[in-house]
Amino acid sequence: MVDIDDAGKAEVARPSESRRDPEWLRDRLSEWIKHHEGEDAAVTEVTIPESNGMSSETILAKARWGGVERDIVVRVAPQADSDPVFPSYNLDGQFRLIEYVRANCDIPLPTLWWSEPSDAALGAPFFVMDRVNGEVPPDVMPYNFGSWVSEATPEQRNQMMRDSVRVLAQIHAAPAPADLVSHPEPGETALAAHLRRLREFYDWAAEGRAGSPLIERAFAWAEENLPATEDAVLTWGDARIGNIMYRDFTPVAVLDWEMATVGPRELDIAWMIFLHRFFQDLAAMAGMDGLPDFLRRDDVATEYLQQTGYRPTDLDFYTTYAALIHAVIMFRIQCRAIHFGQAQEPADPDEMILHRPTLEAMLNGTYWGQVK
Structure with a gap:
């Protein structure tokens, strides 16, 4: 604990x-x-x-x-x-x-x-x-630790899930712009380009310091297991409920577009699933119930299928890849904290990844079997 x-x-x-x-x-x-x-x-x-x-x-x-x-x-x-x-x-x-x-x-x-x-x-x-009037699910403390989201009824949270998935479905249905987001290079799939850019970001973040063996292992896993997909829709990138403002559990503003790109729609679907799992795993480590019935992987995938007719595939890969993306971002954030004297350099760089047990379990193929 x-x-x-x-x-x-x-x-x-x-x-x-x-x-x-x-x-x-x-x-x-x-x-x-x-x-x-x-x-x-x-x-x-x-x-x-x-x-x-x-x-x-x-x-x-x-x-x-x-x-x-x-x-x-x-x-x-x-x-x-x-x-x-x-x-x-x-x-x-x-x-x-x-x-x-x-x-x-x-x-x-x-x-x-x-x-x-x-x-x-x-x-x-x-x-x-x-400025839009509404409520955003808090990150600190996480919304599943106690907030207007956790105090809602199951029916209200289910409405919130459906409407949030609808946001993804509508974004993915829009034509991808030619010049406003990154596109793959010739002969490269959008997913491979996404992985390449993530690697470049990590190399920049880790320059001059010890890197994370776990992140390196996850990159090797992603390269080995990369799905062969040509899917290249407009993706929001930071597709999580913490970037949506709600009123009466209905989205009234979709925020933060700096991670938008083109790629498989599963990038957004898995990111929404994983970011909730990130908070849910924190709740479990803290001995709290959290919201285990909210934004469940099968529920989100089924809702997306019902709304679009498209069945999300390879979610084991994409949720693990989401955990890798989050690990790289957290590594960079902790590097900043060390730079400003807000944290000390750990002896084990993997300690800079708060969801280390989750990423390890995903790489080992044991994570989803333990999720109720």
């Missing part, structure tokens, strides 16, 4: 506060919005959430233009001295991708206003969108 606080280890490198002063932000955003909407426009208030994103910064603001008071969200690229999670960021690309998805897909998305690709105004690129 682990201490319940271990559930927050993945968040240790998440910025607890902005490096930017709220009053400075308000003045700079006001000046910037006046340039776009005229002298009557203004930003009247800026709030920086206590828990911010690990890959970009979220700023909440109240603004006025066109005689209308508005609640807005400003997504700002990370500053170079924050040792960003990913080697590069393209917020303008995300902005244009969200516009594309809105035009080609019937899913709820925030209204977008502007994208600013230069760093002149705030010291980093950013984009502006409307």
Whole structure:
């Protein structure tokens, strides 16, 4: 059994506060919005959430233009001295991708206003969108440890599962854009390209330090067991309920598109399944019941089949691959924590992977047999 606080280890490198002063932000955003909407426009208030994103910064603001008071969200690229999670960021690309998805897909998305690709105004690129009212399943503490999700009825959670799978189905039905997401190289499948890019990201994250033997083993397993599929639909990438805002258990905003690409639809399906299993395994380690009846693998796959007519395949591979992706991201996040003195370098690099037992069991083919 682990201490319940271990559930927050993945968040240790998440910025607890902005490096930017709220009053400075308000003045700079006001000046910037006046340039776009005229002298009557203004930003009247800026709030920086206590828990911010690990890959970009979220700023909440109240603004006025066109005689209308508005609640807005400003997504700002990370500053170079924050040792960003990913080697590069393209917020303008995300902005244009969200516009594309809105035009080609019937899913709820925030209204977008502007994208600013230069760093002149705030010291980093950013984009502006409307703030949507709703609830997001929390990561800290995880929603299955006690939240509005765990307090819901089984029927409400089942509705939440169905509607969340519908989001995936609708994204996958949209035509993949030619220039807004990464595509495979000639002679390469989309899945092989995804694995190659993940390997490149891990090599960058591990440069100059001891790598993880478990991650290396998982890469070898993935290369050996890679399904021979030509499937290449638009995938959301970070397809988890923690990136969906809900109202009455129905999605009202689909957020965070930085991991979008083309690939097999199972990438999204398995990611949604695995991220719940990640939290569920943490609950079990902490001696808690969690939500074992929520987002079960067979339920999600069956719901996807009913909605689309497509039966997800090779889910043993894709859920294990999802665990590998998550391991690489967690490894990078812990590297940041070590860099900022928030954590010590472990003697065993595999200790940087909180779901180490899960990934090991998946690689051994024993994980799903023990899941009730």
